[in-house]
Amino acid sequence: MGGFLSWWDGVELWLTGLPFVAQTAVVMPVVLALAYGMAVLLDGALGNGIRVLRRVRHDDEDST
Template sequence: MNGFLNWWDGNELWLSGLAFVLQAMVVMPVVLVVAYVTANVLDSVLGRGIALMRRARHADGTPG
């Protein structure tokens, strides 16, 4: 764990030493990938949840 924390601190110091524009150029691709993956995971989970609710509603015999 100490090795990871030392690596993280080194990257943080390197990044904070860059100019703002360079920081944005380095950080934004990472943020966009994380946001895209999160959106896909949430879409999949919610889609499955909706499908389960529809299946349960039709199993009860209620229209809708």
């Protein structure tokens, strides 16, 4: 863990030393990739949740 934290400190120092435009060019692809990944995961989870709720609701209507 100490090695990772030391590496991360070096990355932070390097990134904060860059001009603003270069910081943006480096950070934005990472942030956009993370946001896209989270959107895909949430979309899948919510889609499956809705599918399960519809199935449960449909089963309840059939049993009455």
